Amino acid sequence: GAVVSQHPSWVICKSGTSVKIECRSLDFQATTMFWYRQFPKQSLMLMATSNEGSKATYEQGVEKDKFLINHASLTLSTLTVTSAHPEDSSFYICSPGTSASYEQYFGPGTRLTVT
Amino acid sequence: QKEVEQDPGPLSVPEGAIVSLNCTYSNSAFQYFMWYRQYSRKGPELLMYTYSSGNKEDGRFTAQVDKSSKYISLFIRDSQPSDSATYLCAMSYARFQKLVFGTGTRLLVSP
Numbered sequence: 071g072a073v074v075s076q077h078p079s080w081v082i083c084k085s086g087t088s089v090k091i092e093c094r095s096l097d098f099q100a101t102t103m104f105w106y107r108q109f110p111k112q113s114l115m116l117m118a119t120s121n122e123g124s125k126a127t128y129e130q131g132v133e134k135d136k137f138l139i140n141h142a143s144l145t146l147s148t149l150t151v152t153s154a155h156p157e158d159s160s161f162y163i164c165s166p167g168t169s170a171s172y173e174q175y176f177g178p179g180t181r182l183t184v185t
Numbered sequence: 186q187k188e189v190e191q192d193p194g195p196l197s198v199p200e201g202a203i204v205s206l207n208c209t210y211s212n213s214a215f216q217y218f219m220w221y222r223q224y225s226r227k228g229p230e231l232l233m234y235t236y237s238s239g240n241k242e243d244g245r246f247t248a249q250v251d252k253s254s255k256y257i258s259l260f261i262r263d264s265q266p267s268d269s270a271t272y273l274c275a276m277s278y279a280r281f282q283k284l285v286f287g288t289g290t291r292l293l294v295s296p
Contacts, residue, residue, distance in 0.1 A: 074228075104283060111193075113273060113286040114229070163228050167281055174219070174284060176228040 073097045074166055076177040083154055083184055091149045091180045093164030099144035100166030104174070105137075108161040117162075120147060154184045188212055191274055191287030200296050204261040208274035208287045211255065215276040215285075218250050220259045223271045223289065232272075233259065264294045 073096040083089050093103065102121050106114040118139050120126035126139040136158075138150040147166070151158055164177040191208045198204055206220075217236055221229035233248035235241050235257075241248045247260040257276075261268055271291045275284040 076228075102281065113191075113288045114275075114284075115286075116283045119283060161226070165284075173231055173234050174281075175231055176221075178228040179226070181226060 072166070072173075072175040074164065074175055074177040076162075076164060076180050078180060079178060080181045081183070083182070085155055085184055086153055088150055088152045089154055089182060091151070091162055091164075091182075093147045093149070093166065093177050095145050095166040098166075098168055100147070100168055101144065102167045103139075103141050103147040104165040104167065105139060105147075105149050106163045106165060106176075108163060108179075114163060117149075151182065154182070156184045158182065159184045186211055187288075188285050189274065189276060189287040192290055193288050195291040195293050197293045197295065198264055200264060200266060200294055202264050202294070204264050204268070204292060204294075206259040206261075206272050206274075206290050206292070208257050209255055210257075210276060210285075212278075213252070213255065214278050217277045217280060218248070218257050219275045219284070220246075220248055221273040221275060222268075223273055225271075229273055261292075264292075266294050266296050268292060269294045 120141040141147040271289040274287040
């Protein structure tokens, strides 16, 4: 399977601050990046989809000005949670993809806790 | 009604048992079906991938898709304590499109 890394794996921040999460595809070039969010004991919900070099497309109910996604290269995408609030505390998981592969793989996730 | 329904469990079985995990879905447009295993606080790990109806086997795992019934299953033979995790079904309308997940079934395999 594909090798995907996320950094950091766990971050605690104060309310009102911003947090950047990095997602790297280590052994293939990701033309598309899916960002998911998972609240405790719930399933994964897609937040946004981004294509390399293009603006991200956000799912209904996800604030694009709050969750900034950058997909500047084929191996790196970042998600920045701006002005984080406790309700943003969640598990954020990236899923890089390429049209060359049928399977979709996921990163190990980043646990965000906003105090 | 959710697009994908999955019993959250927990499902408790003894080691060596055959486990059956299931999902139902409402939209007949789904074409690609996947099963993921997720350990606590980890990203989902792809177990099985199936296109359209049919069976697929990989080691102790067998995935079945019945599009006429909108029903998919994952069977685990000779279950092991290390299989204890949450199993998520996921599906998409087309290849390389966003996935719609079930809520996940928590499986507990006791020694």
